[in-house]
Amino acid sequence: MARSESVRLLDVRRWPPPRAYPELLDLLQERDIRATFFVVGRQVERHPEIVRRIASAGHAVGNHTFSHSEPGTLSARELIREVRRTDDLLTPILGGAPRLFRPLTAS
């Protein structure tokens, strides 16, 4: 049976602590699960090594704004700026601009 499970993982307003990632990524690998991590630019800035590790494990990485402000509090212009800023952080890590963006939604 071919397994190509895909899960949308982690709307990462606050990341799990960096030390949790090796175990999490091992777990996904064991189960042959490809996940998409929507990451917030501010956290990418703090922990680029985590994004690098996620991407090199074959998972997709998407842009989820820079600051994860409350939905509706950013103007369109500010939102675009945030998305670009996060793209700029992700591009060198991913070796290309991220192709996925997840907008902020009221939870």
Ligand SMILES: [Zn+2]
């Ligand atoms: Zn979110």
